[in-house]
């Protein structure tokens with residue numbers, strides 16, 4: 001799960017622009033922006049772009065305003081690039097978080113925009129779109145991959161049938177890619193008990209994975225039950 005997105009940055013306007021750029025590619029929809037973060041990519045000083053839209057519906061989601069594919073207060077992509085221009089040499093990289101960044105077909109072009117400024121790229125994903133993730137992995141330097149539950153148990157968390165199969169495939173792609181990664185799971189005790197957490201550990205161990213971060217659920221900004 002991505003952490004809670006901050007309110008819009010004062011340096012970046014919310015123009016709700018058209019979804020098509022001047023070059024005809026799909027514009028990346030930004031629902032939030034953090035100009036300085038020390039926690040979104042371990043060991044790196046970054047800015048974080050919160051992608052608009054997520055196909056899943058986790059009960060503990062901190063960013064429910066990012067779930068619709070089109071947000072009510074999106075930030076202007078051109079302004080955001082302008083802001084990042086002013087931070088060249090001051091930040092190590094830019095993280096695409098969400099929401100779910102791979103939901104958007106404009107993600108590759110958005111990453112390319114930022115790469116040309118010399119930034120390294122981090123990606124937060126839960127892996128709902130394995131094919132799109134496969135196309136994006138060569139463009140990123142690090143992936144923070146959310147493991148929601150044991151793969152057979154995913155739908156209970158995401159509330160979307162078949163999500164575990166997609167997440168499993170995406171995890172395999174990350175492992176095969178050779179891209180640096182971190183796996184993490186949000187522990188909401190009302191959804192994941194000790195047995196459910198042990199099931200996750202057993203599945204990851206079958207892939208030879210020994211490092212898996214458990215993060216405490218924080219009931220901040222979630223929707224009312």
Ligand code: SF4
Nearest residue numbers: 001054056058061099
């Ligand atoms: S994957 Fe779940 S927690 Fe993350 S943005 Fe989507 S609904 Fe929210």
